[in-house]
Amino acid sequence: MGINSTDTAYNFGQLGSGYLDDTGALTPPTGKVIVAITVLDNATTFATLTADDAQGNDAAFIGTATQVTGNGANSEPIDTSTTFDSGLTIFGRWTACTLGAGSVICYYGE
Secondary structure, three states: OOOOOHHHHHOOOOOOEEEEOOOOEEOOOOOOEEEEEEEOOOOEEEEEEEEOOOOOOOOOOOOOOOOOHHHOOOOOOOOOOOOEOOOOEEEEEEEEEEEEEOOEEEEEEO
16 A cells, blocks of 8 residues: 655655766755665766755765764765666765766655
């Protein structure tokens, strides 16, 4: 049985998306964050992936910055040598995304 909830829909990319295939920064529209990123090219790398730290409640999301306690013991940041293959979707909350190589679709939520 499905759940008909705007909270569920708005937190899983139902508020739009953006395509990125260069080294410019993709930032979501005002009031939104990136909640999922689908990788389109093999060997895609991130120059920056800025985790949203406004959630409080000890929520932490993987990114290119130094990881915090909320990421879990021994969690490491994504660096420019970390590659992601096509078809992979990662979930979290990010305020900006810049690629080193490849292309992605970023889905927005609140």
